[in-house]
Amino acid sequence: AQWSYVDDFRHDWRGRQSQWEDLPQSAEEPGIYAIDRIDPNDQSTHVARDASFEAVRDIFFLRDPEGGIRFYWSGELRYCFNFGRGLTALALSTPDGTKQTAIEAPPGLTIRASANNNNWITIWQSTTEARHTPQVQLPPELYGATSLCLGFGSDDEALYIMDALYISVELDAADLQGLTQFPAGEYALTFEDDNASTHHAMLFWEDMRIQYQHPPTPSDQFIQDDGHMLQLNWANGISVAFERLPNGGLGHLSSLHINGRTLLESAAADTLRPFIALTMIDGQATPLPENFDWAAYRDAYIQNNYTWQSLWRRNKRTLSLENAQFDGARAEGETAILQWTVFDNGQSGTVEWALWPVSFNISGEVFSGLASSVRVSGAALWTAESIDIQFPLALSHGDWMVEQSFRELIEEPFDYQKPSSYISPVRWFGSHQSFVFRSGRGRTALAFFDTPTAARVHLNVEGGRHIYNFQIPLGAGDVRETAPLYWVMAPRGATTSWAAADIWALIYEELKTTYSQGQGVVASRPVPTVVWNQPLEEDVFGAIEHFLATGQYYEAGQSWFDRYADSQLPRAEAAGIRNLIIQAPWVNDAEDPELIASLHAPRALTVSPMLGGEEALQRLVEEAHRRGILITLWYPSSASLYAPFLAENLDWIAWQIDGNPDDAGWGDIVGFDTQDGYGQYAIEQLSALHERIPFDGLWFDSWDGLTILTDYANPQPYPQLDSAIALQRAFGQMGISQIIIEGLGLIGRPDAYGDYETYTGPPTPLPQQVAELERLRNHEYLLYRIGAGTYIDMEIYYRALAAGGIINIANFDEIDALSPTDRDWLRQINLAHGQVVHQMQYRKLLVSENGQWLGVAWRNEVDDNVILFTFAPMAYRTAGCVVIEDIINGTRTETGTTMGDTEIRLEANHIYRLQPAPTCTAQ
Structure with a gap:
């Protein structure tokens, strides 16, 4: 028998609320660290339930300035388990060895084993300071023991970090072979857990004939409460049960059964408490005084090593x-x-x-x-x-x-x-x-x-x-x-x-x-897109130098928007690109000669004069439309700390629970409460701009981190998802077709996989970017309806497009880095995809009998057409008479029979449209 245990040391296990305390700052490690101490008596942490703290000096979670949270302890952390069966093997990994226990420790960390919390045996010791994955074996002295204790640590005051604990043991179970042998007819089985066992066994058999049968109850009697269990039994075969507590309250949700099948179920004797609770907000946000000096507050933040002065603090607590x-x-x-x-x-x-x-x-x-x-x-x-x-x-x-x-x-x-x-x-x-x-x-x-x-x-x-x-x-x-x-x-x-x-x-x-x-939100679908379209550093410095010398950024027709239209739109058209995201088109910190900072720190939703202003942007959009290309503008969910309207609209600023402006960790921007005036400002500005310049879409930056943030200055704070969706709805009503979010959800078209913020094009992807791409290979169907930011591998690019997703292209240099053959294929599939994307609604993966992924078939509610993307030569069966259109090469053939199905042969790496034909001209 195999027995396994895992703990990944989650501070929020089962919804636990951490009690963070800020640590004093140090010059050596700037930024705010916070500590969440673990009370040995607080069973809301997993480690407190299963570990012994008798030899532990200190134990806590630590949060770094970037938000990373890890588990620390000093002394010896001990675990003891009673199996009731003889041990035959031990490993600090999952049973299959794919995941290993990971500990960061200096020299001297020991791992000890014992059968009874006495007579400890050292089975591993660190000799260097590193991240260790200890390889251990069961000591001969413990072979056959029915319990096991493990100790991690030392007697000194060193701090250790555990990212994950995996324990696997093998047990002597020769006497349990009968559990898997069922004679004909009925079979009664009784299994009793050992009285000293610390964990419960689970027995399961895969046989769909085994079902939970629940008799229907008349609807007027569906609530039954005997003081031990509260049961709700509806006549349609749905029943739910709750444990009753000795104090008269409700314990955990015990089960949900649907027509004899179990959907929700608590393990026997598992409290899962508190299974229902409220998160309360204590404290109040102090309103800013009318004469609040935003500029002075901002400057003090910068001078204080980019650390805000907290103006108030609220706290969370759990009310069970x-x-x-x-x-x-x-x-x-x-x-x-x-x-x-x-x-x-x-x-x-x-x-x-x-x-x-x-x-x-x-x-x-x-x-x-x-x-x-x-x-x-x-x-x-x-x-x-x-x-x-x-x-x-x-x-x-x-x-x-x-x-x-x-x-x-x-x-x-x-x-x-x-x-x-x-x-x-x-x-x-x-x-x-x-x-x-x-x-x-x-x-x-x-x-x-x-x-x-x-x-x-x-x-x-x-x-x-x-x-x-x-x-x-x-x-x-x-x-x-x-x-x-x-x-x-x-x-x-x-x-x-x-x-x-x-x-x-x-x-x-x-x-x-x-x-x-x-x-009422536009449901945009992924189309071939180039993401990183913005001025280079030399463009910014050149424009500023020209401005300082002449009082204007560019001569007429020489702006960045103009040069982009002249040089990049032909490349986009040649590659079959359908959509271009123009990054940072707004007035921003980069055009301030005294600052020359981020293009992505906007000061207003006004087109940047440094890039050419509205006239040049209009020329860019018109030329893109002439070439069949969409223009999507970057939408900031934030503004520069130097935005002039901040001082005039302090109520727009969103605040974190600690009384600091919410900058999502960026440092040079601040987020907004769009439930207040900023949302209306954004709608008015962009609606007016769209009337003058008919751009095609908006790319919502930091959707989760900034667009739907929670403003804790509100008396009743909550995530502003409703107002974010209202923005999408209003922007769609302007007539744009592309609503893209840097996030993930079922509203808007997500850009949600890969690190497109660091991979902006050739020459060489980083190892982690290679790994991100390779994880997609043969699993591209998981990119359904989302965009990924990785480099181009043509096989993966095509399969992602076929499966309803998209590999976003970083920039045009990435296309130029392809071979001539791949560039031609990229153009062909992009153009073909544009002809059929509106018919790609319901997807089915086409797979051979031996498990090879052959292609993708799409259908829709509007017509009877079938769109086929093929990855290998394949046969496809179709009923009746059909017209087969090869979208790649433009050929059309007719086949089929009125007497039954016809098997058609399809080539690899082609896109086909199958349309019903009124008659069969070829058999």
Whole structure:
């Protein structure tokens, strides 16, 4: 038997709220470090639950000025486990060896082992200061022992850093062979955990005939509460259960069953507490005085080594409903209302959690399950920022997880013996695909919101479950209600990665279309794009020198916009590029002769005279349109610290919870609360500009970090996703077709993979950029509807385009670096893609019997055409009479029969359109 343990030392495990304390600054290490000390009695940290601190001197999380958080300790950190079975092997890795325990330590760190917390044996010791991945073996003295203790550290005061702890052991399990042998007929099995065991075993069998059967209950009796378990049993086969606590409150969410299948389930004896809580904001933001001197405040920040003087401070704390007064459950039609009365700081408030059954048709499949929303009211809860709820997603061996997260793509089957790949925490509609997806044998599971919601979602992987902690923002008002969150399941699923990717893409498209239409936002699709179009350093210095000498930046017709139009638009047209993103077109810090700083620190949404002003930009846009090219302008979600309008509109500035302006760590800009006047300013400025110059799109910079930030100067702070979507909607109403976000979500077209901020073109990509590209190879279908910032590899570029994504091109030098053959192919596929992209709605991956990815087929709701991208010579079966159009070379042929299917042969690396023909002229 294999036993494994993992801890990645997350400060926010299960939604824990850190208590950060700023450390004194030092001249040697400028910037603010903060410490979050771990209380050994605080079980909200994973390490405190499983480790012994008896030999630890100090233990804490440390946050560096860049926001990186790591786990530190001094002394010896000990873990003890009782297996009840004899040990036969030990490793500090996952069972398959793919992930290793990682410790940063100086010489002298020892790893010791013991069977009983006595008679310790040293099994490894560091001899250098480095990041170590210790290779250990089970000492002969411990062979056959039924328990194991491990100690990490030393007797001195050195600090150690652990990034991840993986422990795997093998146990003697010869007597358990009968568990896998089932005779015919019924078979009774009893398994009892060892009384001294510290962790629980999970037994599972893969057989879809094993189901949880729940008898239907009349709808007027669907709420049942016996004091130990609160159960909601709807007549349509949906049931949910909650543990009752001895104090009369509610414990964890025990289970959600849908038509005999389990979707959510807590492990036996697992508290998962607090499973429902509120994040409270304490303290108040002090309003700025009317005579506040922004310039002096900014200058003091710069002189103080770019450290703001905090003007106030607010704090977060968790208010668990476990100890609140649970008022019980009531029925309103088919909706169950769970209600709590909360007392805090001498005031009271009410939390109502509504749950009701739902059923949807998504991409032809019926998904059934549970909907829930929360209503919060009362003076005690007026400053609650979010409602935090934990949902334990039950998994089966082999369930496929397909997920896009900002700059990360995940595709893997669930394995009880391996740690799952996951990115956490993420903000939905900011840095994540914004829905939960799992698909396996006999089921597909989803979770999503009814309307876009900037929930902070934490995922913890524990004991055969993915535990999701949703921190759902409450918004503003006296009575606040969250959008419904759905947990649903369909009775069909995927057993291969290809099938899972097909189901995932269909659901992705349905949700994206629904959200976009519901919000009135343009649903832009990826088109061939060049990203980094901005002046070079010599252009900036040349323009400033000319300005200082003559009083103007350029002679007429010689501006950067003019020279770009003359030199780069022909290159774009020759390569079949459809869209150009013009970076930093606004008045900015670079054109200040006393500063000459960043082009991306705008001072107003006014076209930069240094680049040629509106007249030159208009000439650029007109010439681009003549060549069939779209022009997208960079949209800043911020402004320079020197922007003149700041001093006049101090209420536009967004503030962090510590009372500092929110600059997202950039240092030369400040973010805005778009719920205030800045949003209207941006709409008015850009609408007026678009009437004069019909540009085609806007690229939202720092979507998650700045556009949907939370302004903690507001009495009831919450992420400004609604106002950000209102900006997108207003910009779309101007008539632009490209709404692109530097982020990830189902609203707007994301640029979300790769490090396009550092890779701006040839000559040579960095090793990490090579690795980013290679992770895409043969998995380009994961770029569905998003743009990636990597260098050009033509095979990957073509497959990404075929699969509904795009590899953004850094600049035109990257195209010139291709071979003549590849440049010609790039042009052909870009132009062909432009002819069919409007018909690419529903995707299916074409795969051979031996698992080779052969191509992609697309269909749409408007017509019966099929768009085919081929990667290898292949056969494709079609019914009836068809016209086969080769988009690359322009040829058309007819084939088919009215008597049945026809198999057609297709060439590699071609794009075809199959159209129904009224008659068959060739058989």
